[in-house]
Amino acid sequence: MTPTKTELLRDTIEHLDIKAHDVRPLVRAMGHMAFQARNLHRAATLYDAMLEDTECGVILCLAGSLFSAGLKQVVVDLVRHRMVDAIVSTGALIVDQDFFEALGFRHYRGSPHADDNTLRELHIDRIYDTFIDEDELRECDATIARLASELETRPYSSREFIGEMGAWLARHGKTRDSVVLAAHEAGVPIFCPAFSDCSAGFGLVHHQWTRAGRPQLSIDSARDFLELTRCRLALRDSGLFMVGGGVPKNFAQDVVVAADFVGQPVAMHKYAVQLTVADERDGALSGSTLREASSWGKVATTAEQMVYGEATLTLPLVAGYAFHQRHWEARPERRLVAACQ
Numbered sequence: 297m298t299p300t301k302t303e304l305l306r307d308t309i310e311h312l313d314i315k316a317h318d319v320r321p322l323v324r325a326m327g328h329m330a331f332q333a334r335n336l337h338r339a340a341t342l343y344d345a346m347l348e349d350t351e352c353g354v355i356l357c358l359a360g361s362l363f364s365a366g367l368k369q370v371v372v373d374l375v376r377h378r379m380v381d382a383i384v385s386t387g388a389l390i391v392d393q394d395f396f397e398a399l400g401f402r403h404y405r406g407s408p409h410a411d412d413n414t415l416r417e418l419h420i421d422r423i424y425d426t427f428i429d430e431d432e433l434r435e436c437d438a439t440i441a442r443l444a445s446e447l448e449t450r451p452y453s454s455r456e457f458i459g460e461m462g463a464w465l466a467r468h469g470k471t472r473d474s475v476v477l478a479a480h481e482a483g484v485p486i487f488c489p490a491f492s493d494c495s496a497g498f499g500l501v502h503h504q505w506t507r508a509g510r511p512q513l514s515i516d517s518a519r520d521f522l523e524l525t526r527c528r529l530a531l532r533d534s535g536l537f538m539v540g541g542g543v544p545k546n547f548a549q550d551v552v553v554a555a556d557f558v559g560q561p562v563a564m565h566k567y568a569v570q571l572t573v574a575d576e577r578d579g580a581l582s583g584s585t586l587r588e589a590s591s592w593g594k595v596a597t598t599a600e601q602m603v604y605g606e607a608t609l610t611l612p613l614v615a616g617y618a619f620h621q622r623h624w625e626a627r628p629e630r631r632l633v634a635a636c637q
Contacts, residue, residue: 301418305429307405311369311473314616323617332605339569339601339610340617346535346567347379348623353531353630355548358385359540359582361423363393364403365608368475370615375478378627379618380537382527383479383486384544387454387494390476390486391440392433395461396495398477399439400470401432433495440499441506449511453519454491455636483631487524489547491515521547523636525554528562530635535567536595539607541574541582549594564590568600571610 327337346354356374363371374380393403406420406427415422419430443464452460462480469477479486492500492515504512528534528551538545555562574583590597603610618624 298414301420301429304406304410304415304418304420304427305404309364309366309403309405309426311366312612314370314373314612314619317612317616318620319613319616320620323613326613332603335601335603336605336610336613339571339603340614342567342569342599342601343535343537343614344618344621344623345599346537347618347621347627349533349535349566350627351531352533352535352566353381353527353632354379354535354537355382355384355527356380357536357538357540357544357548358383358389359542359544360386360607361388361393361426362539362607362611363389363397363475364423364426364428367608367611368394368397369473370611371475372473372478373619374615375475375482375484377619377624378482378629379615379624380484381531381630382484382524382632383475384524384548385486385488386542386544387488387491387496390458390488391461391495392436394475395439395465396433396436398465398469398471398474399432399436401429401436403428437495437498437502440496441502444500444503444513445507447513449507449513451514451516451519453516453523453636454488455485455520455523455633457491457496457513457515458486458488459633482629483633485523485527485633485636487520487547489517489520489543491517491520521550521554524548525551525558526635527632528552528555529560530630530632531562533563533566535599536565536569538568538570538572539611541570541572541580541584545570546581549592552594553592564594564596566596566599568595569614570602571607571614572602572604573606575604 326333404427408425421428465477576583
């Protein structure tokens with residue numbers, strides 16, 4: 297018997313709370329093991345070192361289906377506890393997953409063995425073992441289109457537009473536990489270099505289609521790069537905490553080169569940690585080593601660590617270790633949004 301949509305969209309994904317679990321004894325024990333356990337321990341200590349180094353700003357890079365999988369609250373807590381100063385992300389994480397849930401919608405526990413033809417007929421989208429109501433996702437698209445229609449018709453950086461999303465959520469959001477909202481309140485800029493590759497793209501296509509022949513809102517990706525470069529120039533030192541790879545990884549690494557190219561040279565990223573399932577054998581950026589990035593003048597090799605493991609396992613341990621070390625308590629509130637102006 298074919299299940300109904302209500303039956304399939306019943307059990308919600310619940311977000312992990314790193315504040316509730318002191319994982320430090322486990323992570324320390326892993327430091328005496330081998331392979332990825334030892335690598336994870338070193339990554340956790342390096343992220344903690346970034347936070348203890350009060351002259352170092354932390355750029356968090358995010359790629360992959362992290363928030364739909366239950367990691368949204370982890371990033372909300374990183375923002376609220378001054379454990380990150382800027383975010384570079386894929387658009388899907390910020391719009392289709394975080395903003396989507398801030399509208400009152402949820403992600404659901406599903407199965408990788410579900411009949412995808414049945415899911416399509418029921419308007420259910422699947423991310424491996426997670427289900428999403430397509431009709432609700434369309435409402436997310438439409439909300440972006442409505443927001444765009446309310447703003448001045450001019451070019452925006454993705455950071456600026458996401459800031460407007462945060463202001464909108466402050467007035468209309470259904471939950472306070474949103475990365476977009478938390479970042480808006482904390483002055484943490486969020487950049488999505490490929491912003492149109494998500495629900496934002498559908499919303500902006502609708503906006504520009506309906507305003508054909510009239511002034512339109514657009515996204516200026518070069519301004520994104522300039523603004524993140526200005527963020528780096530506002531910092532004495534910088535560290536990268538990367539979850540996944542892709543565009544966010546390269547975009548954040550490249551600001552060192554951009555600063556040099558405009559005649560404002562800065563030091564390479566002092567720290568770099570990457571949690572990934574990709575490896576370097578195919579030459580793709582997601583798996584390229586952080587040592588390789590040093591040849592481009594982007595990342596110093598003295599404090600870098602890659603951990604090969606899936607993010608729902610690795611991120612709570614690395615972030616949880618650093619949270620309970622509590623070096624974030626002495627960090628300044630940088631509000632790098634001001635550097636973007």
